[in-house]
Amino acid sequence: MLVARGLNKRFGALRVLEDVTIEIPVSAAVGIVGPNGAGKTTLLDILAGATRPDSGAVTFAGREVTRLRAAARCRLGVGRTHQIPRPFTGMTVFENALVAAAMGGRRRAGPSRQSALDALERTQMLSLANRRADTLGLLDRKRLELARALATDPSLLLLDEIAGGLTEPETDQLVGQIRELHSAGLTIVWIEHVVHALLRVAERLICLSGGAIIADGDPQSVMTDPVVMDAYLGSAA
């Protein structure tokens, strides 16, 4: 579904990504972890088209998209949520989802309303459809962020730190919804600091540290890999 090869990215003197290659098969649920500053969000930005790599290529659904901007990739089926939700605060929940469906969706103007409604239903936001977005609490803002991505009818969903700052029951709710989306066939790439939430969805885990992939495999073995532990907690020696 998504292939990124040989990605390199620098910000000034700082090398943020160093020769990163990942392949995401259709219907996979892949988690990306790594300590602060590992390059996770930069990687997601490059996959989404928000940042351009200095070198390397990104292919989505068989098509080279490296030079395609985020909006164009979104219309091809790459949905994305942001770490800090920034809904249109003066609009209602429904209007926010409608903007996403109309501007970012793969469908034409007619069914946008339906896409927006479907997205709100899948995220259990229908009962809040007429609330102004600025009156929402954190969980509902995160769910709206998810709904906006879903309203564009993506085949690949990129999630950036969506569980951060939630209480345990709130995290559980959100994890449940993401699991349902995955069971329904959506391909998911999820960056998350809240590792225990991620582990309940991800079938595969990639650990980034210092801009490079240091582990890639089944979640249990990645989370017990001494190299990964050392990257987070300092060397055990």
Add this chain to the structure above:
Amino acid sequence: MSLLEVQDLDVRHGLLQAVRGVSLRLEQGETHALVGANGAGKSTLLRTIAGAHRPASGQVRFDGREVTHVPAHRRVSLGIGLVPEGRHLFLSLSVEENLRVAARPGYWTVEKVLEAFPLLAARRHSRAVNLSGGERQATAIGRTLMTNPKLLLLDEVSLGLAPVTVEDLYRSLRQVIGQGTTVLLVEQDLGRAMAVAQRVSCMLEGRIVLEGRSDELTREQVTEAYFGLGRLAAEAASTGGVE
């Protein structure tokens, strides 16, 4: 009586609750390390103890009195000193001037600070803007020491510094601790945290999920708490297996 007693502290940043029901005690002369992932609430807890944030609820008691609503600058005179993440030096001032602006009477003087942090001695008259990261961090710690705190709060001492510099700073910090200063520090490197501190608390999503003496905790226990893996195992057990 404990020097610092934090009770049921809740701290919010707008919609986000960064610290949830945290209680913590520090005895006189103790060194206590806070560990935890990014966003766990460590810095917010430190800043709330220093008075830089108002808690939504809960109590902070210091040296026998309640200080929950005492502003940050008055807490400094009571003996709480914070070395903030990012250092926040006066960049146009020299190292010595940065130290002098914070001076309050006590053991720590400019000479004593320069003695404890040898990497600063040669830089005494350099402007802070020209210092390396390690020199800046040493100056920031020295400046807080100049307030002669009873409680030193250190946020992310090693962040962004070369290992050899971190080693130097910790050598100096051991001298500070040797002076009897009580220290609460945030440190990413678990091995270092456990080596320097008698007690360690691990935070996860705003709560302290593990607390104990560093010589009684294992690295595995801390790792499990750090990532919240215990919770995952409990869930797997209750649903009859890992999915």
